[in-house]
Amino acid sequence: MTKIAKIIVDIPLMQTDKPFSYEVPEHLLDLVQVGVRVHVPFGKGNRLLQGFVVGLEDADAADLKPIREFLDFEPVLNAEQLLLADQMRHTVFSYKISILKAMLPGLLNSKYDKEFHPLASLSDEERQLYFPKNSPLLASELREELSLKMAELLKAGKVEQVYLAKDRQTIKTQKHYDVNLQLLETLEIAGRAKKRLEMRAWLLENSQSGLLKDLQALYGREVIKFFEDAGALNIREVEVSRAHAYFKDVKSSNFLQLNEEQAAVVEQVTAAIGQASKPFLLEGVTGSGKTEVYLHIIDKVLQQGKTAIVLVPEISLTPQMTNRFISRFGEQVAIMHSGLSDGEKFDEWRKVKSGQAKVVVGARSAIFAPLENIGAIIIDEEHEATYKQESNPRYHARDVAQLRADYHKAVLVMGSATPSIESRARASREVYQFLQLTKRANPNAKIPEVEILDFRDYIGQQEAGNFTPPLLEAIEERLAKKEQVVLMLNRRGFSSFVMCRDCGFVDDCPNCDISLTLHMDTKTMNCHYCGFQKGIPRNCPNCQSPSIRYYGTGTQKAYDELAEIFPQARILRMDVDTTRQKGAHEKLLTKFGNHEADILLGTQMIAKGLDFPNVTLVGVLNADTSLNLPDFRSSERTFQLLTQVAGRAGRADKPGQVYIQTYNPDHYAIQLAKAQDYEAFYQYEMSIRRQLGYPPYYFTVGLTLSHSSEEIAVQKSYEVMGLLRQGLTDKVKLLGPTPKPIARTHNLYHYQILVKYRFEDHLEESLNRILDWTQEKDNQKVRVIIDHEPQNLM
Incomplete structure (x- = not known):
């Protein structure tokens, strides 16, 4: 019997949307765990791909390919996240690998444009062990050599936590120095070596540790190397958080006194922490102090030894919101949003993963933060459409939050001055618990x-x-x-567009059915869909008239x-x-x-x-x-x-x-x-x-088919319509296919179908059948988007 790993490989296709079996080599038996990333040979050419281990079992390994290398010393995905991917697969109609990758920072998703991936967070000595100069090994052999040496280092206790990622910049470090005073005092230095004597005198007065670059600025590398070689100076690499700048200038603040309404909300919500409970919808007028309510709820969560996630809809809200949370909870806060660099996202993810961060504040994708023991999930401005991901996987953060809250028995609080119609309807049917704040928190502040x-x-x-x-x-x-x-x-x-007063010509994008937008700052005409850009025309491109003006x-x-x-x-x-x-x-x-x-x-x-x-x-x-x-x-x-x-x-x-x-x-x-x-x-x-039969009275699924030929786009749309009619009952209403309001972008024609239903047992099966249909040879050039509860029909 051999240890077999079940692995989801990084190919988003219907045929690969399942775990594949690989043999775990002997030297990796103690190291490969569920939730780690590995590199495995796949397909006829044995191309190396990243994959996620989703299961382990003992079985006969005849003819199985072995795992080539493991990439993590500890799982990057936990049991809850793997379960979450299974649950989401039923509603987002995206392949499981896309869902798993969405849960991780970009630096942990392999790129396949290099022979192999260097290790991060190792010392120079350890790196030399991995990559000896002029190594005669082929790339494939080097991978195996690399994996063996990683195993040796781990077993020897030389490294604790290493993530293999796309380049050495994954983890940022600074070189620090430590002074060995005993050796420094007895070190013999020739009288003519003035720089060395000067540096020793300085170090004797300033013997605390410091940044190597500061020392280099004073005395230069050669002088420092003399003390390092003599053992009087020890150089070490210290990991640096790239997101530290977000925390350093924030002053701590005290909790504000709550009014009666706010206090009642906090009491009702916190009483439900740790119990199976319905989500709370908090409708509070603008300025009613919803953020202060969130802060008090999280304080209670932390007092119970639990963690919390706070979602905000946009980057522009994040600075003010994060500053309020950092001022109360300090370094326990982690920030996650698209405005961070890849390195900052990775550092914050590791801060959460290691348990240092107890409160995550961020935009939509922060809902996947690898927190354990969650006590509260808060969604601010819950009505915002930005909580729905517009590209694969098309999840709604609210639905993922509900799954995570159920798993941890955490409270889910959704707040807004103007809740979405769907959420307010759920509150009226007692699917959600309804809470209200009817007056502004500042007694002197009146509704304008x-x-x-x-x-x-x-x-x-x-x-x-x-x-x-x-x-x-x-x-x-x-x-x-x-x-x-x-x-x-x-x-x-x-927005501003250019039109000819003589012939009525509007300057359109050559790739999309939309007028180009005038940008005076860059003196260009831009398409906000495909990125096309050109200079502002002086004369009408159609009739050559100089009477061309901008409108809007x-x-x-x-x-x-x-x-x-x-x-x-x-x-x-x-x-x-x-x-x-x-x-x-x-x-x-x-x-x-x-x-x-x-x-x-x-x-x-x-x-x-x-x-x-x-x-x-x-x-x-x-x-x-x-x-x-x-x-x-x-x-x-x-x-x-x-x-x-x-x-x-x-x-x-x-x-x-x-x-x-x-x-x-x-x-x-x-x-x-x-x-x-x-x-x-x-x-x-x-x-x-109710009259028009739209949400919340009906659920909806939007299907968009796109192709460079309008004729093929129409033909394939009717084919998909036929598959839906064949698979669904007559309780379902099907609208379309019709051209999208902006019918062409990126040189593709778009047609859409809208499925409206209240109850339909065969929906998931029928939509998965359409995913299968996209893999057929004749349909592979048709782009199909399946969007459960679309937030935008444009």
């Missing part, structure tokens, strides 16, 4: 007054295309009082108008263009928070979660653009956005005012956002969803 400005009333009167006279007056008033202003441009689906609006145009009207104002612009650089969100928000700017002008990223006490005016420049999108959630998204951005005003002692500019002042989403009445909006929207 909201005024709707009808653009149609000011046609011909406007100094600037983006601003009505009452809004400009209000801005002037706030500037005079030294108060701050937040202005939001609702840019979704509405954008943050740059609004900024220019503001700067012209208020030359004395300090204006900050916050959009995709100004936040490309690492740390840009935090720098801009810190600047605004320190009152180094009077006006913050931005896109939707400024609408949520930001808390600036001196902001007394909020203006929404164009409330309509998201209303006109062909998506059943467009009214809900507009209401949520307007309510959230209005909540940025008057959060401290000064009263706040909100102006909403619109061409549709009577639309229910805009009127109810003015009234800040979520419950009335919920009732009205539910009646519409």
Whole structure:
């Protein structure tokens, strides 16, 4: 009998979506565990691939290929994560390898462009042992040699925790020095060696350990080598956390006194920690102190020796949110979001894995953090569509959170001023426990007054295309009082484009059915779908007329108008263009928070979660653009956005005012956002969803088929429609196939089918059959996306 490892290999195909059996070589018997990564030969050519060990058993190993090398001294995936991948496979319709890889930082997922992968976190001496110069070994032999030596080092106790990753930069180290005072004092140095004598004198006075680079700056490498060779100086590598900068300038803070409503919520939630319980939906008006409630819940979790995850929807919210958590819980916090570098993500992941971090704060993927013994999972702004992953694997963080909360008997708290219609409906059916915060945490802070400005009333009167006279007056008033202003441009689906006044030609992307967006800062026309870029045309490409002008609006145009009207104002612009650089969100928000700017002008990223006490005016420049999108959630998204951005005003002692500019002042989403009445909006929207048969009355699955030929895209869409009709019962409603609203991107034509159902036993089986269908030879060039509960039908 031989030890057999069951391994999922890194090929996302239906045929490989199962564990393959490999023999565990004798020298790896004590080392290969469930949850580690290995390299295994796969296929006829025995190409080496990364794989995950998902099971071990004793069996007959006749004709089995052996594992070539193991990559981890301890599992990178735990039993809960492997179970989670099995559970997610039923709803995300993505191959298991894609789900497993999504749980790990990018540095732990192999790239296959190198002969072999060097080891990280070893000393120079140990590295030399692995990679002797001029080694005559072939790459395949070196892999086996490498694996044997790793085993020897581990058994000898020379290394504890090593992760094999794509390059030596995986783990960042700094060289430190230690002084051997006894040897230093007795060391003989010639009288003419002035630098050595000088350095000895300095070390005798400064004998504590230090950074080698500081010593090198003073005395140079050669002098240091003399002391090192003599044994008076010991050089060692110390691991450095690349994410340390996020923690160093944060001052600690004390817990705030809770009001009665907040205290009642904390008590009810914390009483359920460690028990099987329904999720909590916390509906709290903007400024009601939801974050302080979260902090108190986590404090109770930590007192019980448990851990916690806090999810926020966007990077722009992360700096303020993480700072609040770091100020309370210090180094126990780990940060995980897409704004970190690969190295920072890896360091934070290891901090969690090693048990140093007890609280993880991050965006969507932080839900996979390898925490043990979780006591609470909190999802802030739970209504946000960004919690749904738009690429493989298409999971919703809320669903994964529910699975993890059930596994750990943790409390799941979802908070929002404007919960998603689906979540609020679950609360009304008691699937969720419903909690409310109805007043602002600061007793002096009042819900701001909201005024709707009808653009149609000011046609011909406007100094600037983006601003009505009452809004400009209000801005002037706030500037005079030294108060701050937040202005939001609702840019979704509405941006600057170039059009010819003579022939009507619009400059479109050659790869996508969408107009190119004008970017004045880079003097280019850009496609926001495929990345195509070109210079701004001087003449019409169609009729050669010079009468080519740009239309629409954008943050740059609004900024220019503001700067012209208020030359004395300090204006900050916050959009995709100004936040490309690492740390840009935090720098801009810190600047605004320190009152180094009077006006913050931005896109939707400024609408949520930001808390600036001196902001007394909020203006929404164009409330309509998201209303006109062909998506059943467009009214809900507009209401949520307007309510959230209005909540940025008057959060401290000064009263706040909100102006909403619109061409549709009577639309229910805009009127109810003015009234800040979520419950009335919920009732009205539910009646519409019931009539139209949309969530939460029906579940949905979206299928998108894409091909470079429109004819083939249509033909294959009807084939898939036939498979669905064949596999599903007549209780299911099938809509389509129809072209997507933006029918062509990346030179591919897109057709979509929408499946609406309430109960359907054969759904999973039918959708897996379509995954099988994509592997057939005739269909391999068709790109098929299966999206359970799609958040965006564009």
